Amino acid sequence: MARTLRPLALILVLLLTFGATGGAQRTDRDQRMQWWRDARFGMFIHWGLYAVPAGEYKGQRSKDIGEWIMSWANIPRAEYVKFAPQFNPVKFDAAKIVSAAKNAGMKYLVITSKHHDGFSMYDSKVSDYDIVDSTPYRKDPMRALADESKRQGIKFAFYYSIMDWHHPSQYVKAEGKDETAGHKNTEMREGQKPVYVAYMKAQLKELITQYDPAVLWFDGEWVPWWTEEDGKDLYQYVRGLKPDILINNRVGKGRKGMEGMNKTDQEYAGDFGTPEQRIPASGLSGVDWESCMTMNDTWGFKSYDQNWKSVETLVRNVIDTASKGGNYLLNVGPTAEGEIPAESLERLAGIGTWMAKYGESIYGKTAGPFKTQLPWGRATSKTGKLYLHVFNWPADGVLNVPGYSANVEHAYLLADPRTPLTTEADAAGLRIRVPAAAPDPVATVIVLETKS
Numbered sequence: 001m002a003r004t005l006r007p008l009a010l011i012l013v014l015l016l017t018f019g020a021t022g023g024a025q026r027t028d029r030d031q032r033m034q035w036w037r038d039a040r041f042g043m044f045i046h047w048g049l050y051a052v053p054a055g056e057y058k059g060q061r062s063k064d065i066g067e068w069i070m071s072w073a074n075i076p077r078a079e080y081v082k083f084a085p086q087f088n089p090v091k092f093d094a095a096k097i098v099s100a101a102k103n104a105g106m107k108y109l110v111i112t113s114k115h116h117d118g119f120s121m122y123d124s125k126v127s128d129y130d131i132v133d134s135t136p137y138r139k140d141p142m143r144a145l146a147d148e149s150k151r152q153g154i155k156f157a158f159y160y161s162i163m164d165w166h167h168p169s170q171y172v173k174a175e176g177k178d179e180t181a182g183h184k185n186t187e188m189r190e191g192q193k194p195v196y197v198a199y200m201k202a203q204l205k206e207l208i209t210q211y212d213p214a215v216l217w218f219d220g221e222w223v224p225w226w227t228e229e230d231g232k233d234l235y236q237y238v239r240g241l242k243p244d245i246l247i248n249n250r251v252g253k254g255r256k257g258m259e260g261m262n263k264t265d266q267e268y269a270g271d272f273g274t275p276e277q278r279i280p281a282s283g284l285s286g287v288d289w290e291s292c293m294t295m296n297d298t299w300g301f302k303s304y305d306q307n308w309k310s311v312e313t314l315v316r317n318v319i320d321t322a323s324k325g326g327n328y329l330l331n332v333g334p335t336a337e338g339e340i341p342a343e344s345l346e347r348l349a350g351i352g353t354w355m356a357k358y359g360e361s362i363y364g365k366t367a368g369p370f371k372t373q374l375p376w377g378r379a380t381s382k383t384g385k386l387y388l389h390v391f392n393w394p395a396d397g398v399l400n401v402p403g404y405s406a407n408v409e410h411a412y413l414l415a416d417p418r419t420p421l422t423t424e425a426d427a428a429g430l431r432i433r434v435p436a437a438a439p440d441p442v443a444t445v446i447v448l449e450t451k452s
């Protein structure tokens with residue numbers, strides 16, 4: 001870099017670094033969040049050693065989630081590590097996974113680089129407890145996924161757990177539980193926290209410098225030994241390594257339980273809220289959030305979980321989320337062979353069919369103008385355009401948009417822009433004449449172009 005440019009670059013880095021948690025540098029924040037706000041839909045991938053037991057240990061099954069088996073089956077470290085030599089995902093195909101995400105209409109993927117069990121899914125130099133060093137597979141699937149994502153033009157991102165059931169700094173102190181098994185609240189050994197934080201930072205540096213992730217999605221932050229101060233420090237560390245990276249609010253202590261939004265008593269670290277297994281009742285203006293959700297009842301693969309959501313539900317969840325100004329991060333849990341289950345692939349394809357037709361109403365769109373929920377569906381918008389998502393088609397051929405009084409210039413079905421729909425305004429709102437039968441049983445999109 002030319003000598004004269006250096007001070008400028010330094011100022012830029014400082015601005016990006018410290019504009020993060022405060023509201024002062026709103027424009028920097030807006031700039032780096034832009035792709036993510038436009039994306040609206042991503043793939044979550046929970047994949048790790050837990051795919052080997054697939055929800056079953058010594059004949060014991062559980063309603064609990066698959067990636068927590070080390071905890072609910074009370075498996076000591078010395079036993080859990082034995083899954084590693086059995087983990088040989090020879091059917092893993094990065095191109096197939098990235099294509100499945102892309103064809104579903106997803107714009108980014110977030111994969112577990114290390115979950116609570118502490119097993120690294122990439123070639124870490126600071127641990128041998130990783131897929132390259134301790135499994136017969138000996139390859140780095142994160143390398144393949146990062147490269148393939150770049151090739152196919154989809155953003156690649158990492159999940160990383162702060163709580164670690166394998167690291168010697170942490171142990172379990174709970175009645176009837178093995179000290180080296182998993183637990184929702186690990187204890188930190190006296191004096192070991194700096195050692196563990198250094199380990200995390202070394203891993204995060206590997207992940208960021210070698211794989212260039214667009215997002216760092218932290219989790220497992222609720223353990224009592226992790227503080228907001230630790231979170232802010234880690235946030236700055238990660239941002240220092242990659243100024244335009246996005247970091248979720250689970251890096252610190254701001255998150256309000258499963259609701260996922262930040263507490264408001266103080267400023268917390270993180271760029272977006274993380275509601276889990278739910279979509280907020282309404283959006284919050286000026287707040288970025290992403291609802292993560294499973295397709296069945298587990299994140300990590302379980303051989304016997306068949307409680308699948310329908311394509312209709314999943315598509316409507318994408319719409320519901322976008323209509324409240326949020327992102328939808330939908331999970332898949334690949335098997336120990338490295339494949340996304342067929343049931344998940346079918347659903348991804350089904351969502352993709354809808355998204356290919358109606359994606360315009362989702363990408364780059366935000367909440368609709370309505371204060372109360374529309375009786376028949378949802379709405380998204382962007383200056384000059386309103387997209388009505390009709391879940392329940394009117395039986396009488398008239399769709400009422402209560403309280404809507406904007407000046408409509410054009411109304412049409414998104415799938416048939418050349419056929420105008422007739423509209424009438426009255427005191428109660430807008431009435432749109434629509435075909436007798438629902439053009440799309442999952443959700444039909446009607447576009448209203450308004451004078452702006």
Ligand code: JFZ
Nearest residue numbers: 065067068219222257258276292299
């Ligand atoms: C967390 C993980 O524990 C889980 O395995 C998965 O990765 C999910 C996306 O994130 O799930 C949580 C986190 C917090 C609570 C419950 C589940 N909580 O605070 O009750």
